[in-house]
Amino acid sequence: MANPLTMKLEQFTRFEAKERIRLDALLDYPSRTFARREVIVPEGHKADSIHLVTDGLAARSKTLPDGNRQFMAFLFAGDLCDVEVFVLKEMDHDIVAVSEVTCVLIPIDEMQALLTESSNITMGLWWSTMTDSAVLREWIVNHGSRDARSRVSHLLYEMLIRNRIVGVTADSTVPFPITQEEFADATGMTPVHLNRVLGELREESLIELGSGVVTILDTERLKEVGGYQSNYLHLDRTEQRDPEVSGRAGDLVEAAPSGLLHNAAEALRSPFRNA
Amino acid sequence: MANPLTMKLEQFTRFEAKERIRLDALLDYPSRTFARREVIVPEGHKADSIHLVTDGLAARSKTLPDGNRQFMAFLFAGDLCDVEVFVLKEMDHDIVAVSEVTCVLIPIDEMQALLTESSNITMGLWWSTMTDSAVLREWIVNHGSRDARSRVSHLLYEMLIRNRIVGVTADSTVPFPITQEEFADATGMTPVHLNRVLGELREESLIELGSGVVTILDTERLKEVGGYQSNYLHLDRTEQRDPEVSGRAGDLVEAAPSGLLHNAAEALRSPFRNA
């Protein structure tokens, strides 16, 4: 079984065999499955181990005193839930399971060892938090400057792209096992209004809703409605390998079915390769 | 002159003399001053040097095709504008000068060297991007789940705390050299409505507006209106040194005038100290 974390980090740098083996071995640590709705890592938690998602959909979530809940990010296979506690003192938000989620629990000492051994891995993880930051910033734009229609479209489109990157989706079907209430928490609106907006988008034949899946019927128009620009996902490293690829890799991913990024990773020359 | 970057990173780890000298020497690189409104680093920029703010207030900003502008973060002295281009391919947003801003331009090779030399510094910078992420997440909550009143109060309070951390402000006066239009861009609302909300807060004797400064008249109530919780700034490292400090350092900073954090830094035992 391929280690999704390795795959992810290889978007940034190319690992030596030894490093890859080391990373792959992380999957041997005990794993745990969380039910839908279950809290994977609670706010205030001080970790002795780090959670790596290997399956399912999780979310970073914060609940305000008034009960209002806000999702700040979605986590897929290959995403680390709580690298921050490793450096920061404690979690400042919850990680909750949106679908059923499986995590591997990596002891903090092991993580520590990994970082001291390989600066390549350290840099890779740093890169990972940076791309996450870029997504966070885009979410701020989304919440601050776009209306409900755009916000919903934007999130759906982002989900499509992120799934394509990972190679989960070949066509325009996005696995999105989420209730409308949760969707509303992610877009900062009420479930009622979200429902109406989704209705609209469906009415206009932009999307189709199945159980646990969203099908994008008109990717181009959805992208437009969402005001989507792909640069913030930083998918454009392929250029460095293959300059004659017309356009940017971001567009490529949006067009090509799957498996692209892994290839891109193989060819990557990062500034830290020799570090 | 104290290097604000060193000071900031010392909140996380304690540097050896050699490292500190190395960091401090960064200030010798050529610096540049940017006028109000000037773009410091444009979107799409691929850097050969990294901008370190040494004075003034800058902002991360994104402008949508429809002209709508959104600020995603404010940058103070000691903040790096574009570490990301160092790892990512290019900037996905602008850095703009809100007040007059001075930056030191650090050559990318120098930065590279620093990272290879000292894993302590690498970890420190990683820590820095993590705390930035925490702030970004809080901004998402702010935009997604709070109404205008709370949003404005929250931002003001955050600015107060961040200024206290740096030791700029002893009392409750926050240097905030910003127009209401820019303030509106940071809170995701129209200038008109922001103006009304500010009026309200002033009416209620929560704040007072001067030119380039905001005075918080009632910190407690402002904190409450903003629904502010201090944990996301991760100021609580002092506990590790001085367990008898009642409460958390976060609250301490909110109460104590200044200079706290630097002391805290001196005593910090980070998990990476021996790395």
Next chain:
DNA sequence: CGTCGGATTGAAGATACTCAACATGAGTGG
């Protein structure tokens, strides 16, 4: 004194929220 950027105020309208009812569909237990 006039100009200009920025702050302030008013009135009308749109977007999104609240409250509340109702529909649907997947279990669950009789």
Next chain:
DNA sequence: CCACTCATGTTGAGTATCTTCAATCCGACG
């Protein structure tokens, strides 16, 4: 196998918040 329940989705009507457009005000500065 049906009835019941519970979670989720859907729809309606009234309301609040925030926006838009536009006018006016104010202070700094030439």
